[in-house]
Amino acid sequence: MKIVGHNLTTKESFYFFEIAKGLWITSRHFIYNMYFHIAHLLGKYPEVPAAVTVQYPEEKVPLSRRWRGRHRINARPDGSPRCVACMLCETVCPVQCIHIVAGEHPDPAIEKYPVSFEIDVTRCCWCGMCEEACPVDALYMDTGKSPEPGFSREDLLYRKEQLVKEMPLPGCQRSLNAPGQGPMEANPLGL
Amino acid sequence: MCLDVIITLLKIAIVFGFVLNVAAILSWAERKQSAVMQDRIGANRADVLGFRIFGLFHPIADTIKMLTKEDWVPPAGDAFIHTLAPFLALFTALVVFAVIPFGDTLHIAGRDIPLQIADLNVGILFIVAFGGLGFYSVVLAGWSSENKYSLLGSIRAAAQLISYELALGLSIVGVVMAYGSIELDDIVRGQGQYVLGVIPYWGIVAQPLGFILFFTAAMAETKRVPFDLPESESEIIGYFTEYSGMKFGAFWMGEFIEVISVAGVVTALYFGGWQIPFLSNQGIFIPGLFTIPLPHLLVVLLQVSAFGLKVLFFCWFMLLVRWTLPRFRYDQLMAFGWKFMVPLALVNIVVTGLIKYVF
């Protein structure tokens, strides 16, 4: 690592001029923005913005394709989750907020399935590692939704029954096998 | 006699009503001003029946929140002192206004009413003394919290307050020398003179360096950015960590009131107090040219509003500074206080003395 030092010049070491410069910049912004705020109130120059703020949730910016929103689980054609309870997401999750109980699936070709699958979004840090870890195209964070507030911790524990019903947001969709995308493609494990 | 008491109470009500309201509004102004400076909009969500009036309900919402929150006293701490500390903070900040004159003497119904709550002949000492007392609220808060981090925070704060108190006191000495009085009313009246007949002899003219020193030291006393090491809400733990609810709110209010106090003192000492240039008791007057007589009441009204506006301007300016500068490092803070401010304040006194001697 290289430490880049900066020795103050005499003028800078006085602070005063630098402070004045800084104050000038901020007050310039203040005066400019204030002028247009007042102008807007009077119905003038509506095209010149006085602030860059987006008034969420009334206004929304288009989401990036990579935006990580609430989780969802892809479904098999019969509506059951594609998750095979491999617990890779549970393992990789840095905050340990995924809890899976695995069970023996009646179909030996599927073998393993999640008896319960819970994501505790009160803990989730939205890192998206679970999405990347999933080997079977099951877990995605492309719903384009942010977590809704809840009245209890229970409300913020998303279970597989709910996760499997979520749909991807068209612009955000990252999975090949999302519903409404034509025939299902084979998933990497042939499941 | 009875009337005197009523008049005094009325003055107290007016001044403190002004200060407390401005303090509440400052909490709104701080959010809004910082937002406008940073191209944002700022708090605007609190709505009553669909009206949002630029987020003005936020201070009210804050108060309701603070009042209804759990008031927690650390079980191992000293409950009495823990409760006392925030009120001390409020009190010391508020009481400074008692000696600040906010208008010329009002002649009404044959009475002379000085527009100042208490015309102390040691006004400046009073300000410095009560400014210094604010230090106790900090130390007591940290100490009674029974939390070592709070205690460390309060020690940090105490060290800072003491260091800058020195520079603060020394820089006022210049003003005292310039106007030859430590009575605030005299100082404000002294600022009604003119240099070379046209330049108002305000403190800023008499003591430009003194003003900068005083203002900087006073900002440090308010414990706000760039001198917010006692609190540093974003990283270090400050002395009021163990406070919640309205007691925390009291510290918060205290801080805003300190801002207004500082603005008031700066106005009184360096910006002519209630003086408006070229407006005297007789009316508008341009020296050597003409005089437009104005009724006494109007003049007083103009002067009182001038004082209010000046105070508001300095409040605005302090918020501007708070949202412009980054925080000092603690060693920088100490070095700046002791190696820069104090010597400079001493130089200022010497230079002032020399000038006084020569002229």
Added chain:
Amino acid sequence: MPTLTIDDQQVTVDQGTTILDAAKKLGISIPHFCYHPRLTKVDACRMCLVEVKDAPKLVTSCSNAVRDNMVVFTGTPKVEEARKSILEFILINHPLDCPICDKAGECKLQDYYFRHSRQPSRFKDYKVKKHKVVDLGATMVLDSERCVVCSRCVRFCKEVAGEENLGIFNRGDHSEIGTYPGKKIEHNYQGNLADICPVGALTAKDFRFKCRSWLLCKVDTICPGCSNGCNAVVHFTLRSFDGIKGQRVFRLTPRENNDVNKIWLCDVGRWGYSFIDSIDRLTTPALKKGEDFVKSDWDTVLRETASGLKTVVERYGPSAIGVIPSPHLTNEDLYALKCLFSCVLKVTNIDFKLPGLDKGEGDKLLLKADRHPNTRGAELLGLSGTGLSAEAMMEKVKTGEIKALYLVGSDPVKYIGEKAEEALSRAELLIFQGTNFNASCKLAHVILPGATFVEKEGTFTNYQGRLQRINKALEPLGEAQADWEIFTRLGKRLGSYPSYKYAEEVFKDMAREVAPFTGLSYQKIGPQGIKLTLPEGKS
């Protein structure tokens, strides 16, 4: 004794040693599937190929004995190429679904693939489908698709467990392991199949899908299942929430110890861990109020216990107290108990030998009839025969001569039956200290929760008189405490008692006082245990 060179290092080994074993001695590990140090060599997988100087082809290191002046290379490009090809060959029909496979993380095939192959599949045809989830018996499940047909399992059943019921059926890439028609695996060593199967073909029903191998922590311990004292590793998790809620310990696997259990573990011991997290664990101290137990705290119950015992001693003398410890306790626990009762309270009625304690069903290989890990230790500490026998105590309790009975993990009702039940219900003061609720505990007036073998330090003495250490893997469940700790706290209230803070301190005192342990320390016992020099006539 031939001397040979492996990868430029010289080593001298016994005549007849295989190249693989010789390399192991040098710390060079050669990949292998079918080789197992305790099974016959069959040359089935060819994963262990190495290059021998002057040999025309690569040779299998698992079955070829060393010769003098042999020069072996285990990492030449030719060897690597061979490994890569073997792996590719094995993986042709392998399902490649490690994420679902329970072996992932401890699978030889997976490890070797990452170490030696790392190439994408070139196989374009359909994979051979075989049977999945085949039930092999009470405890094992087979997934034929994952099998690499190393035949370890077949050899194990035949050679070690002595039960010929597994075989390889069909040929070539259709080969499958299976039980002979109409048979199931029945022996007591089935769990070892899951350990020796190099891949995820054989899995134990008990562990299957419960937890991923990489989420488990491992601590050395001793199986508490019987007096054989098999060396084991306990696999547990520290995560608040894994697999089944509340389960902390997931399995026991064997640890190699040539003198005790070779490298095996029997099923009784292996799957006997469930009491650790079971619902009937005693987790808080409790007092009986009327018919019910009321949760209490340590200070209260210890006060009650101490004052109860004191009153009995003062009024009726120490002979009115009976103590029945369990040989499930460690030597440290038992020594602390002995200090408390025979030294401080002068109680002589201490007997751990409930009738029928050693009447389980043993077998020839490992399992012993005595299903207690520390019977020998209790004997050596003299916790029997000093006063009345346990049975006699029951009689005296019934007649009212013994007023207070202190049970430490023992269950007289289970071993003596109704007679004990009647006696216990008549006791004036019945204290139960132990890990789990049982029939005797039901009658107790005071309950002191104790720690299980994975929750405390200590030593067990197995039937041969071998002293072996157990280690603390987890904190005791709830408010439970190690038994020696409880005795220490109780001792403080009853008289002068050493203030032990660690089990090791108890052991040090014991090593000073009790003959067979003289001069020993935890360091000297080491991971593999140490054989005690036993007094005459006791070995």
